[in-house]
Amino acid sequence: MLKKLTYVLLVLITSIVFSCSKDNLEDEINLMSNAELENNLFIQVNSHRESLGLQPLKTSTIAKKYATSHSEYMANTKDLSHANFEERAKAIANETGANYIAENIASSYTSAQETLQSWLQSEGHKANLEGDYTHTGISVMHKQNGDYYYTQLFYK
Numbered sequence: 001m002l003k004k005l006t007y008v009l010l011v012l013i014t015s016i017v018f019s020c021s022k023d024n025l026e027d028e029i030n031l032m033s034n035a036e037l038e039n040n041l042f043i044q045v046n047s048h049r050e051s052l053g054l055q056p057l058k059t060s061t062i063a064k065k066y067a068t069s070h071s072e073y074m075a076n077t078k079d080l081s082h083a084n085f086e087e088r089a090k091a092i093a094n095e096t097g098a099n100y101i102a103e104n105i106a107s108s109y110t111s112a113q114e115t116l117q118s119w120l121q122s123e124g125h126k127a128n129l130e131g132d133y134t135h136t137g138i139s140v141m142h143k144q145n146g147d148y149y150y151t152q153l154f155y156k
Helices: 002-019 022-051 061-077 085-096 112-120 123-129
Strands: 101-107 135-142 148-155
Touching: 022 112, 022 123, 022 135, 022 148, 061 085, 061 101, 061 135, 061 148, 085 101, 085 148, 101 112, 101 123, 112 123
Parallel strands: none
Antiparallel strands: 101 148, 135 148
16 A cells, blocks of 8 residues: 555656646746745835834735736836836725825846845935835846846835
């Protein structure tokens, strides 16, 4: 009985391993690293805010949804821009009741720390990071060619 169970498990594990294509594995690795970058950036942004005596931001699945959509747009078009920000802001306001919405974007940086430092060196981005906001959504898209695209939405 134990031999049969061992054999069945071995066949099952082998079929799972060999059913994964290289592209699927690369996509999974990119998703994990994107999520790690997003989480690291979230932690560092809140750490910066707390160092100034500001309240930490809460995560918002709604802001994350629109941040992801915009990061995908930038990655697909290779257009680092705030294109269609007004539409994103209206949608977030409608879905959350937010009165104030802001957006930071970046590309090329390979770490959360680099991204945050670049935003802190920009007057407008820094104002958003340190602004009177309560919620945020962060998205990072890492393309196979090595490009990174970041979107962080803020609202209150």
